[in-house]
Amino acid sequence: MAVFEGTFAGNLSNLRIAIVIGRFNDLVTDKLISGCQDCLKRHGIDIEPDNGQVDYVWVPGSYEVAMVARQLAFSGGYNAIICLGAVIRGQTPHFDYVAGEAAKGIAAASFQSGVPVIFGILTVDTMQQALERAGIKSNLGWNYALSALEMASLMQQLKNNLPISTSSTDLPPANETIALPKVTGQNVSSSEYP
Ligand code: INI
Secondary structure (H helix, E strand, O other): OOOOOOOOOOOOOOOOEEEEEEOOOHHHHHHHHHHHHHHHHHOOOOOOHHHOOEEEEEEOOHHHHHHHHHHHHHHOOOOEEEEEEEEEOOOOOHHHHHHHHHHHHHHHHHHHHOOOEEEEEEEEOOHHHHHHHEOOOOEHHHHHHHHHHHHHHHHHHHHHHOOOOOOOOOOOOOOOOOOOOOOOOOOOOHHHOO
16 A cells, blocks of 8 residues: 655646636735745745746636636646635625536536646635735645645656556546537537537
8 A cells, every 4th residue: 555645845846836816805815826826936936927837817706716717727738736816705695606516516516537636716804804815914825835746746756656547538647638518509418528
């Protein structure tokens, strides 16, 4: 029986990471990005957008994060994807819909693609709670980046060491672009989706 565990050491120069960020509540999400970048940088990752190791994708809000994360995951170009957002409870049930769909969508993107997609969506009652988690007390952006590094490392280890072949059709090769289903205007049965 083997033990597999992600590590944070070694040469991470080949690692490619995408960060998907909801612009809604960007007072908070800007700070989560800074936390993420601090962690990645201190693990030797080049965080400059122009240098190709970390890509940044902005979307309107947390509701849209999963859709983009899924597309990035299926592109085969990333070892991990970090989703950042801040959903703050208001007077209406809106919070539950946005937070719920974001969580479900991010889990599905990860599960379907086999690429680690990190859930970095703050779900809180007040702006104060959000800010406390985005830099005032601690910055969870740091933790989300660390989870991405750990999962990228773990998935690589599993890929290299599992005793059974993982080349079956339900796991996309890491370096191969997977065609996303075309929108035809007709109903597409769920079985046609990867
Ligand atoms: N998006 C958030 O990221 N956080 C929120 O708190 C939020 N609230 O409260 O409405 C929010 N709404 C926007 C949503 O994510 C979508 O962008 C919008 O509904 C368009 O699809």
